[in-house]
Amino acid sequence: MESRRAKVFRLLGLARRAGGVAPGTDAVRRAIREGEARLILIAEDASSVQVEKVRTTLHDRAIPQARLGDRDALGAAVGLGPLSAVAVTHAGLADRLARELSGSLGESSTDALEA
Structure with a gap:
């Protein structure tokens, strides 16, 4: 069975392929x-x-926000090198990711969503 964290990273990759992410701190701030x-x-x-x-x-x-994985894992999830931050701009996938992150509270407190 796929862990919640693995599912979040998979959905993040899907968002990237759909053109629905802004990778990197500068792109996040612009978004x-x-x-x-x-x-x-x-x-x-x-x-x-x-x-x-x-x-x-x-x-x-x-805007909901969460701490997730290390820079290497976050970058790899979107097919890039290490990233400090990623913004999800695709509304539907952002909602799915937020639901997964909210459901992962028991798995790791660092995945908790903040608004």
Whole structure:
């Protein structure tokens, strides 16, 4: 049976193939500013500087966010090198990912969604 984390990474790859992700801190910040970001995923080992850049851009916007995997795993999920952050811009897949992440609270507290 597929773990929730594996399912999240699989769905993230599907979002990438559908053209529904903004990979990397700069692209995430742009997607937030342009109102395209539906879900923000931040690597657990992202530097505090990168995390602060994303959180500052979020300001008071109610976009769900979660810490998920390390930079290598987050990047690999979307077919790229290490990434500190990824924004999911595809509304349907962002909703599915958010449901999976919400259901994974018992598996790992770092996967909890924040708004």
